[in-house]
Amino acid sequence: MIKPRTPPGVMELLPRDQIAFQRMLDTIRLTFERFGFLPVETPVMELSEVLLTKSGGETERQVYFVQSTGALEKSGEGLPELALRFDLTVPLARYVAEHEHELAFPFRRYQMQRVYRGERAQRGRFREFYQCDIDVIGKDALSIRHDAEIPAVIGAVFEALAIGDFTIQLNHRKLLRGYFEGLGIEGERQAAVLREIDKLDKRGQEAVAATLEGEGFGLAAETVAKLMAFSQVRSRGHEDALAKLAALGPGSVLFEEGRDELREVLQRLKAMGVAESRYAVNLSIARGLDYYTGMVYETTLDAHPQIGSICSGGRYDNLASHYTKSKLPGVGISIGLTRLFWQLREAGIVATAESSVDALVTLLDDADLDHALALSQQLRAAGLNVETQLEPRKLAKQLQYADRAGIRFVVIRGGDEAARGVVAVKDLRRGEQFEAAEADLARTLLVEREQWRAVGSSSN
Amino acid sequence: MIKPRTPPGVMELLPRDQIAFQRMLDTIRLTFERFGFLPVETPVMELSEVLLTKSGGETERQVYFVQSTGALEKSGEGLPELALRFDLTVPLARYVAEHEHELAFPFRRYQMQRVYRGERAQRGRFREFYQCDIDVIGKDALSIRHDAEIPAVIGAVFEALAIGDFTIQLNHRKLLRGYFEGLGIEGERQAAVLREIDKLDKRGQEAVAATLEGEGFGLAAETVAKLMAFSQVRSRGHEDALAKLAALGPGSVLFEEGRDELREVLQRLKAMGVAESRYAVNLSIARGLDYYTGMVYETTLDAHPQIGSICSGGRYDNLASHYTKSKLPGVGISIGLTRLFWQLREAGIVATAESSVDALVTLLDDADLDHALALSQQLRAAGLNVETQLEPRKLAKQLQYADRAGIRFVVIRGGDEAARGVVAVKDLRRGEQFEAAEADLARTLLVEREQWRAVGSSSN
Numbered sequence: 001m002i003k004p005r006t007p008p009g010v011m012e013l014l015p016r017d018q019i020a021f022q023r024m025l026d027t028i029r030l031t032f033e034r035f036g037f038l039p040v041e042t043p044v045m046e047l048s049e050v051l052l053t054k055s056g057g058e059t060e061r062q063v064y065f066v067q068s069t070g071a072l073e074k075s076g077e078g079l080p081e082l083a084l085r086f087d088l089t090v091p092l093a094r095y096v097a098e099h100e101h102e103l104a105f106p107f108r109r110y111q112m113q114r115v116y117r118g119e120r121a122q123r124g125r126f127r128e129f130y131q132c133d134i135d136v137i138g139k140d141a142l143s144i145r146h147d148a149e150i151p152a153v154i155g156a157v158f159e160a161l162a163i164g165d166f167t168i169q170l171n172h173r174k175l176l177r178g179y180f181e182g183l184g185i186e187g188e189r190q191a192a193v194l195r196e197i198d199k200l201d202k203r204g205q206e207a208v209a210a211t212l213e214g215e216g217f218g219l220a221a222e223t224v225a226k227l228m229a230f231s232q233v234r235s236r237g238h239e240d241a242l243a244k245l246a247a248l249g250p251g252s253v254l255f256e257e258g259r260d261e262l263r264e265v266l267q268r269l270k271a272m273g274v275a276e277s278r279y280a281v282n283l284s285i286a287r288g289l290d291y292y293t294g295m296v297y298e299t300t301l302d303a304h305p306q307i308g309s310i311c312s313g314g315r316y317d318n319l320a321s322h323y324t325k326s327k328l329p330g331v332g333i334s335i336g337l338t339r340l341f342w343q344l345r346e347a348g349i350v351a352t353a354e355s356s357v358d359a360l361v362t363l364l365d366d367a368d369l370d371h372a373l374a375l376s377q378q379l380r381a382a383g384l385n386v387e388t389q390l391e392p393r394k395l396a397k398q399l400q401y402a403d404r405a406g407i408r409f410v411v412i413r414g415g416d417e418a419a420r421g422v423v424a425v426k427d428l429r430r431g432e433q434f435e436a437a438e439a440d441l442a443r444t445l446l447v448e449r450e451q452w453r454a455v456g457s458s459s460n
Numbered sequence: 461m462i463k464p465r466t467p468p469g470v471m472e473l474l475p476r477d478q479i480a481f482q483r484m485l486d487t488i489r490l491t492f493e494r495f496g497f498l499p500v501e502t503p504v505m506e507l508s509e510v511l512l513t514k515s516g517g518e519t520e521r522q523v524y525f526v527q528s529t530g531a532l533e534k535s536g537e538g539l540p541e542l543a544l545r546f547d548l549t550v551p552l553a554r555y556v557a558e559h560e561h562e563l564a565f566p567f568r569r570y571q572m573q574r575v576y577r578g579e580r581a582q583r584g585r586f587r588e589f590y591q592c593d594i595d596v597i598g599k600d601a602l603s604i605r606h607d608a609e610i611p612a613v614i615g616a617v618f619e620a621l622a623i624g625d626f627t628i629q630l631n632h633r634k635l636l637r638g639y640f641e642g643l644g645i646e647g648e649r650q651a652a653v654l655r656e657i658d659k660l661d662k663r664g665q666e667a668v669a670a671t672l673e674g675e676g677f678g679l680a681a682e683t684v685a686k687l688m689a690f691s692q693v694r695s696r697g698h699e700d701a702l703a704k705l706a707a708l709g710p711g712s713v714l715f716e717e718g719r720d721e722l723r724e725v726l727q728r729l730k731a732m733g734v735a736e737s738r739y740a741v742n743l744s745i746a747r748g749l750d751y752y753t754g755m756v757y758e759t760t761l762d763a764h765p766q767i768g769s770i771c772s773g774g775r776y777d778n779l780a781s782h783y784t785k786s787k788l789p790g791v792g793i794s795i796g797l798t799r800l801f802w803q804l805r806e807a808g809i810v811a812t813a814e815s816s817v818d819a820l821v822t823l824l825d826d827a828d829l830d831h832a833l834a835l836s837q838q839l840r841a842a843g844l845n846v847e848t849q850l851e852p853r854k855l856a857k858q859l860q861y862a863d864r865a866g867i868r869f870v871v872i873r874g875g876d877e878a879a880r881g882v883v884a885v886k887d888l889r890r891g892e893q894f895e896a897a898e899a900d901l902a903r904t905l906l907v908e909r910e911q912w913r914a915v916g917s918s919s920n
Contacts, residue, residue: 036847068578118528271830370731387496
């Protein structure tokens with residue numbers, strides 16, 4: 001006998017939690033599709049040579065390699081031929097370069113699949129997790145207007161997920177770099193300072209200031225003070241965002257480019273009707289990766305700042321330089337849904353879902369089975385998810401089962417009801433019972449379900 | 461520069477094909493949920509020790525092993541710790557045994573995920589492919605009534621997929637084994653004969669008969685003739701199925717058990733209103749695996765028998781004997797969707813889908829951008845999937861783009877329309893153009909879309 005268990009670092013859910021998770025996935029996908037993003041799925045394994053284009057750094061990424069039984073026996077030299085993807089960006093680059101002449105640009109794709117990282121086993125760290133990504137890829141050029149649509153998508157996703165108030169934090173790498181230039185911080189040092197600024201949330205102002213004044217950087221106290229003041233800038237509301245940007249005063253060409261683009265993003269967000277409480281300029285957002293070159297985004301839950309950013313991304317200059325000579329600038333974001341779901345459960349923000357099963361058709365007398373089967377099919381044809389009790393049990397047992405499973409409606413047809421052509425329905429959610437003519441049952445339950453959904457979504 | 465390419469044996473789709481594939485996945489899932497099946501997802505990698513419980517046979521299954529960079533360096537002894545799942549049945553067994561005390565039985569689950577097999581690279585053979593499975597798992601016992609519901613689910617799935625007329629072939633292992641007993645074929649030889657019968661479709665009657673009369677089996681010509689006649693039995697329609705079963709005459713206890721259960725399945729299918737053209741008794745269906753012990757199912761497309769079974773499964777005695785002492789009988793089926801999709805495309809049965817994007821809001825004049833953004837959001841809020849043209853281009857270019865992308869509605873607002881508060885809509889599907897007041901646009905498009913869906917589904 002072998003002990004049944006999953007490997008460490010994966011999230012496996014019981015059905016009611018899986019239903020809650022699936023609803024989040026569905027909501028995100030629906031919203032991505034609302035904005036005209038197209039679905040892409042890529043294989044979980046890529047050729048190692050293609051996946052690991054950058055020399056070095058692979059071990060940091062803790063890549064998982066894949067070998068079939070045969071290859072395992074022959075192994076020994078070099079890396080295995082196959083590896084599991086560690087994000088959805090490298091596969092996107094490979095996909096766009098491979099299918100460049102079959103795609104229309106700007107290419108808007110969403111991808112929601114699992115990725116793999118050999119992380120150190122630790123609570124809340126996952127080796128297999130979902131990423132839900134959107135990217136817009138241009139050919140040669142891509143208008144800043146796409147960067148403006150991205151936060152509108154983020155806003156729509158988190159409105160629809162209804163997990164609480166949130167703020168999309170906006171910044172621009174050119175604004176940051178232009179400001180650094182003005183302080184005389186150039187070249188390599190710029191990237192290093194950016195990485196320190198990115199740690200402000202985790203390390204706090206004092207620690208970061210100390211590092212910047214310390215040996216490695218050796219910045220003047222006055223310069224560091226300016227950097228700290230700059231990175232403290234946060235806006236509240238649309239007009240305040242514009243005012244805060246204006247108050248920064250004039251800067252370098254790079255600085256002005258960044259400010260102009262950030263202003264355009266703000267303007268378009270307003271045109272799209274995104275509530276101004278949902279976005280803010282935050283000049284401390286740097287996104288450590290060297291990858292980003294323009295707009296950068298982070299999203300936080302107002303009541304749970306400790307969770308950190310739940311959706312991040314930005315603009316990059318060239319997606320696929322390893323695979324094609326074409327210049328492919330892009331802008332995109334990613335939601336790490338496995339970790340987010342885990343955090344939301346830890347924080348008590350997502351509760352156990354009602355079942356995906358709408359109704360249980362009970363069975364009290366074995367002779368009624370064929371009738372119960374036919375009635376169930378009638379409800380299914382109308383669009384309801386139905387489980388049929390296939391063997392008679394005590395009604396109390398069947399009710400208890402439905403209650404534990406989170407099934408809302410229990411349909412009961414005893415001798416008395418049968419004689420009158422009606423069924424009794426127990427609504428376990430409301431704790432009510434009512435009768436319906438059999439012919440009307442599907443319509444009645446559908447109306448109840450829709451009302452409940454309407455109530456459910458407006459109360460969030 | 462590295463050539464961007466996928467490993468051999470995987471299916472990667474361009475967006476319009478991905479949309480068609482996604483619609484099939486959605487349809488299958490919706491139907492599984494209609495019948496009250498609950499979602500389960502398991503990690504793609506399992507502990508090798510847990511996954512590969514059966515000694516031997518692993519190499520046949522061509523398992524992929526997984527190693528992180530660190531493990532790779534230390535490797536050498538024994539099998540790697542992790543392996544990719546090669547089906548969804550072993551993970552289900554592990555899941556049910558692991559969560560036995562948290563699940564309600566009978567446990568009805570669906571799982572639609574990718575599985576991995578190191579198949580020989582060959583056209584139409586995949587190393588990564590989707591399986592869409594349902595299973596019902598009982599504790600200690602499971603009523604035959606669940607076996608009767610399974611073909612109703614298969615029927616509903618393929619009605620909804622609308623890929624042509626199909627037949628669910630039904631048989632029962634006890635009927636087969638009971639008949640063999642009557643011919644004096646017992647024990648080990650029974651399983652061997654079953655495997656030969658299972659090859660009838662591929663090898664043909666003569667070849668299989670020759671094998672059975674040959675040295676290995678040495679069955680009498682008369683016995684083989686009876687086996688061939690028996691396996692030729694096919695029913696057409698419900699009454700014919702019952703008549704064919706009756707015409708088999710009396711048999712062993714095992715035989716009668718099988719026949720009784722098959723009869724009950726037929727009765728319940730009728731009660732559920734499954735069209736009798738959709739199911740048939742076929743006594744040649746054996747399902748080679750020793751695994752199955754009762755009902756067995758295969759499904760074929762009437763116009764494309766060469767595709768073979770597109771949905772198969774059956775009853776098994778004990779799901780998880782490697783992981784638990786509990787007896788867990790079950791019944792289930794599997795659809796190999798990647799291969800099915802590939803075959804349907806090869807056979808010209810699935811065409812390129814219309815886009816998931818319902819409408820393109822065009823942009824003719826840069827000054828109208830904010831208006832186009834607001835109009836797009838209005839349509840999205842009503843439930844339409846909308847892409848906004850963010851930079852002005854010639855209308856002909858925008859129409860061409862929409863046409864190639866398979867977007868149905870193109871919304872145009874020139875100076876004339878703007879002055880009158882209307883927009884022009886080109887319906888690329890119907891080749892028609894009409895005007896709508898801006899305030900009514902969302903409603904108009906939604907009505908058009910619903911009508912089209914109604915037409916689309918009734919014409920299949």
